[in-house]
Amino acid sequence: MEIIILPLILSLLAAFTGSKINKTVWGLLSFVSLFAMVYMKQHYGIHNDGVWHNTFDVPWFSNGIHFTLGIDGLTGLMILLTNLLVPIIILSIQTDKQKSLIPLILFMQAALNGVFMAKDGLMFYIFWELALIPIYFICLLYSSKDAFKTTIKFFIYTFVGSLAMLASLIYLYLKTENHSFAYEELLSVQLNYTESIWVGAGFLFAFAVKIPIFPFHSWQANTYTNAPAQGSMLLSGIMLKMGLYGLLRWFMPMAGESIAFFQPIVIILAVIGIIYGAVIAIKQNDLKRLIAFSSLSHVGLIAAGFMTLSAVGIQGGVLQMFVHGINVVALFYIVEIIESHAGSRELSQLGGLAKFNRLFAALYLIVVLGTAAVPLTNGFPGELLLLKSVFDYNTITGVFAGLTIILCAVYMLRMYQFSMLGEGKASLNEIGLLKMIPLLILVALVIFIGVCPQVIIDQISPSIQKIMLEISNSKGVLS
Amino acid sequence: MIGILIVFIGAVLVLFLGLNKPEGGMKTLSSLVLFLAGVLSLLESLSILNFEMLSNWAPKNMIDFSKGDLMFVSLLAFVTAAIIAIFPTVEEKGSDRLGLMMLSLTGAFMMIGADHLVMLFLGIEVLSIPLYVLAGSDKHNLRSNEAAIKYFLMGAFSTAIFLLGCAFIYGGSGSLSLSEISLRMSIVGHLSEFPALIKVGVILMSTGLLFKVSAFPFHFWAPDVYEGSPNKVTTFMAVIVKIAGFVAFANYLQAFEALATWYSKWLIILAVCTIIFGNIAAISQKTVKRTLAYSSIAHAGYLLLFLITPMKANMWILFAYSVAYALSTVVLFYFNDKYSTKKEYGFGMFSGLLKNNQSATILMVISLFSIAGIPVTVGFTAKYYLFTSAFEVSPLAVGIALLGSAISIMYYFKAFKPMFESVETNTNETHASKIHFVVYLMVAASVIFGMFPYLFERCF
Numbered sequence: 001m002e003i004i005i006l007p008l009i010l011s012l013l014a015a016f017t018g019s020k021i022n023k024t025v026w027g028l029l030s031f032v033s034l035f036a037m038v039y040m041k042q043h044y045g046i047h048n049d050g051v052w053h054n055t056f057d058v059p060w061f062s063n064g065i066h067f068t069l070g071i072d073g074l075t076g077l078m079i080l081l082t083n084l085l086v087p088i089i090i091l092s093i094q095t096d097k098q099k100s101l102i103p104l105i106l107f108m109q110a111a112l113n114g115v116f117m118a119k120d121g122l123m124f125y126i127f128w129e130l131a132l133i134p135i136y137f138i139c140l141l142y143s144s145k146d147a148f149k150t151t152i153k154f155f156i157y158t159f160v161g162s163l164a165m166l167a168s169l170i171y172l173y174l175k176t177e178n179h180s181f182a183y184e185e186l187l188s189v190q191l192n193y194t195e196s197i198w199v200g201a202g203f204l205f206a207f208a209v210k211i212p213i214f215p216f217h218s219w220q221a222n223t224y225t226n227a228p229a230q231g232s233m234l235l236s237g238i239m240l241k242m243g244l245y246g247l248l249r250w251f252m253p254m255a256g257e258s259i260a261f262f263q264p265i266v267i268i269l270a271v272i273g274i275i276y277g278a279v280i281a282i283k284q285n286d287l288k289r290l291i292a293f294s295s296l297s298h299v300g301l302i303a304a305g306f307m308t309l310s311a312v313g314i315q316g317g318v319l320q321m322f323v324h325g326i327n328v329v330a331l332f333y334i335v336e337i338i339e340s341h342a343g344s345r346e347l348s349q350l351g352g353l354a355k356f357n358r359l360f361a362a363l364y365l366i367v368v369l370g371t372a373a374v375p376l377t378n379g380f381p382g383e384l385l386l387l388k389s390v391f392d393y394n395t396i397t398g399v400f401a402g403l404t405i406i407l408c409a410v411y412m413l414r415m416y417q418f419s420m421l422g423e424g425k426a427s428l429n430e431i432g433l434l435k436m437i438p439l440l441i442l443v444a445l446v447i448f449i450g451v452c453p454q455v456i457i458d459q460i461s462p463s464i465q466k467i468m469l470e471i472s473n474s475k476g477v478l479s
Numbered sequence: 480m481i482g483i484l485i486v487f488i489g490a491v492l493v494l495f496l497g498l499n500k501p502e503g504g505m506k507t508l509s510s511l512v513l514f515l516a517g518v519l520s521l522l523e524s525l526s527i528l529n530f531e532m533l534s535n536w537a538p539k540n541m542i543d544f545s546k547g548d549l550m551f552v553s554l555l556a557f558v559t560a561a562i563i564a565i566f567p568t569v570e571e572k573g574s575d576r577l578g579l580m581m582l583s584l585t586g587a588f589m590m591i592g593a594d595h596l597v598m599l600f601l602g603i604e605v606l607s608i609p610l611y612v613l614a615g616s617d618k619h620n621l622r623s624n625e626a627a628i629k630y631f632l633m634g635a636f637s638t639a640i641f642l643l644g645c646a647f648i649y650g651g652s653g654s655l656s657l658s659e660i661s662l663r664m665s666i667v668g669h670l671s672e673f674p675a676l677i678k679v680g681v682i683l684m685s686t687g688l689l690f691k692v693s694a695f696p697f698h699f700w701a702p703d704v705y706e707g708s709p710n711k712v713t714t715f716m717a718v719i720v721k722i723a724g725f726v727a728f729a730n731y732l733q734a735f736e737a738l739a740t741w742y743s744k745w746l747i748i749l750a751v752c753t754i755i756f757g758n759i760a761a762i763s764q765k766t767v768k769r770t771l772a773y774s775s776i777a778h779a780g781y782l783l784l785f786l787i788t789p790m791k792a793n794m795w796i797l798f799a800y801s802v803a804y805a806l807s808t809v810v811l812f813y814f815n816d817k818y819s820t821k822k823e824y825g826f827g828m829f830s831g832l833l834k835n836n837q838s839a840t841i842l843m844v845i846s847l848f849s850i851a852g853i854p855v856t857v858g859f860t861a862k863y864y865l866f867t868s869a870f871e872v873s874p875l876a877v878g879i880a881l882l883g884s885a886i887s888i889m890y891y892f893k894a895f896k897p898m899f900e901s902v903e904t905n906t907n908e909t910h911a912s913k914i915h916f917v918v919y920l921m922v923a924a925s926v927i928f929g930m931f932p933y934l935f936e937r938c939f
Contacts (some may be wrong), residue, residue: 133853148895
């Protein structure tokens with residue numbers, strides 16, 4: 001509860017003080033939620049039983065709908081990601097002109113924490129929708145061009161998806177014995193095959209739009225490109241993870257009976273997305289578009305790994321969710337710095353920036369290597385586990401998914417080469433040290449997770465085992 | 480009972496005291512009278528005050544307000560008070576407009592409390608006749624005249640059909656009292672044993688009421704009439720007539736509960752058509768008023784879904800939806816009235832609103848969210864309750880309703896484009912002008928009811 005209330009209070013304060021207080025102060029203040037979160041984790045203790053502990057529980061709507069929040073290893077990792085990235089995103093704001101940006105980001109932080117902690121179906125839906133509102137306004141108010149058209153497409157797309165999820169949740173709710181939205185109650189519902197396919201399709205549609213899985217990705221590239229850098233960071237760094245988290249936590253255990261039906265479809269679509277995203281990323285000139293498509297490719301692999309239902313795939317996927325959040329935010333941060341200091345984010349306009357700032361070039365390179373999953377960077381362990389799981393599931397899909405390593409190296413290195421090396425077409429102004437600090441934090445994490453990924457895997461594996469047990473229970477109903 | 484008396488006496492007072500006076504003179508008095516009626520009805524419904532003496536004086540088999548009915552009475556009284564308070568008055572108009580509005584509200588109360596088909600018919604007439612006058616009250620405007628004649632012809636026609644339905648029901652059941660009919664129907668029991676006269680009667684009566692609530696296929700008068708009438712009257716029609724119509728609809732259908740399986744499958748079809756038609760037609764509208772008119776048709780579709788659920792225990796859901804619909808519709812019509820000019824009455828009227836008036840922007844955004852059904856507003860809560868209860872009867876219809884609310888985003892959010900546009904021109908004076916405090920209260924209420932949804936069940 002603390003980490004929902006705190007950002008909300010900060011958000012209100014930020015809205016009322018306007019731009020009187022420097023944005024750096026807000027960035028530092030927003031670290032408070034991170035501390036609150038760490039304290040909460042200590043207080044409730046993520047025991048190695050993998051149980052989703054209640055941290056807050058009061059009755060809310062009419063009977064059966066409770067305001068329940070919980071924490072376990074998976075939730076803990078997701079809220080750690082959220083509360084770690086939000087201060088960095090706030091620190092990345094370059095101008096003081098965007099007055100309502102900070103309140104919106106803080107509001108979004110509260111909603112995102114709610115999504116990851118909600119233990120009640122309706123609460124999950126409400127927070128899911130609430131997270132959409134601030135990002136909608138961030139994109140609408142500060143987009144570069146064509147704002148209304150792209151944002152309304154994005155909004156309607158995701159809104160239709162979440163309504164489908166609401167329908168599934170209501171169906172499950174009406175099936176529970178004493179009409180309750182509690183997570184455990186919804187889990188215990190037994191569906192027949194046809195029902196489970198409809199319910200599963202509702203969930204899957206919502207999550208596939210959010211992740212996005214090919215062919216539901218068409219909102220993504222334009223929204224990312226037109227959104228302000230902070231919006232892109234929030235969208236790709238954290239909001240995508242909502243979809244993946246929902247897939248793992250809500251879709252797979254709830255509609256487990258239908259997994260056998262959806263498994264090949266989702267894996268094949270995800271693998272198509274992996275290659276499709278990567279191939280398009282190779283051709284891009286705009287850095288933001290490039291990252292958007294690379295993101296499509298990466299999350300496709302995570303979704304495929306989840307759907308293999310193997311412990312390896314799910315562990316690798318959860319690890320990769322965290323890692324992808326860090327890498328993609330770092331990449332967007334770098335693009336933001338290049339755009340504001342070199343004046344352009346088109347690859348054809350850039351080049352030879354490395355000689356102006358060696359430290360920046362080095363940090364940039366590490367992030368690029370991390371994204372391309374070079375050993376000893378954070379991308380490697382997750383991607384290895386994911387590829388192994390997809391390979392185990394089916395050799396052919398494994399081979400195609402494996403192409404991601406090569407293709408990713410191609411577009412990432414191409415991006416680095418054309419922006420930083422070679423003949424200089426642009427010059428880089430002086431970058432203040434303050435602006436480098438967030439990037440330094442992210443790069444430190446890239447290397448730290450690359451060297452000892454076990455720290456995170458130890459945190460999450462008990463709760464992953466629990467979830468896998470729930471999935472197999474729910475699958476077992478059929479056989 | 481107290482509410483109907485106060486409003487009626489108030490209406491007569493306003494009519495006579497306001498003779499030859501401009502509209503502004505009677506504004507405070509009439510909104511205070513309505514507010515008083517609302518408070519007293521609310522207290523009576525919560526059993527804090529007791530007006531049994533008055534209730535005994537009225538014939539029980541004709542009109543009888545249950546606790547739930549009183550909640551609706553107080554809601555309608557408050558909303559009318561708000562409409563009269565927030566809309567600006569026109570100097571050259573007489574104060575008879577306010578009197579007529581209150582008289583029409585009396586009719587709405589009669590419809591809500593009616594326990595007898597004659598009373599229901601009287602209520603519909605008392606509601607409608609002042610409205611025919613009000614629709615044409617902007618008499619130098621050709622469109623207002625058109626609205627009045629259209630509304631009058633359609634209204635007269637539909638009440639005639641309604642009356643014919645009453646006659647058939649009397650022929651089939653031998654009674655006009657709803658509780659008596661309900662009793663006789665429950666004795667007969669089997670669907671096949673009912674005389675066909677009753678079914679015909681139900682169809683004809685429903686037709687009359689569907690006209691009033693502007694549901695498919697009797698919706699076509701609504702956009703023209705809404706557009707032509709003066710803004711204040713349009714708001715009154717969109718909110719009061721619709722809510723009173725649905726309460727009356729629910730009350731009378733309850734008497735025919737034995738026929739529920741038969742009529743609900745027709746109602747589902749009508750609801751689905753209304754939702755699809757209202758939402759799709761709204762997308763292409765150019766003026767704000769017509770968009771809101773079609774949106775009100777779409778909402779009539781959602782409300783029709785309520786009629787297929789077990790109604791007696793669920794009246795609070797209808798109440799919740801009415802509150803949600805009333806709060807946001809009144810606020811949106813208010814802003815439409817405030818910012819529209821002779822030249823600009825499309826969405827362009829909101830151009831650059833964010834720059835000129837931030838609080839107005841926030842109020843409008845919240846109201847649009849509420850009417851579109853986005854969480855933590857009362858609009859979401861109401862839709863959630865309504866759809867969950869209808870889901871048990873017809874999942875498919877609810878699916879289409881959900882799709883309809885997704886489509887509705889397209890036209891509700893159309894207002895955001897001009898609102899957040901950066902404009903070069905200097906401050907726009909109409910935009911910068913102050914907003915009535917009641918609007919703030921209404922928007923605050925729609926957030927508070929959204930956050931604490933159990934208030935509805937507690938009150939009922």
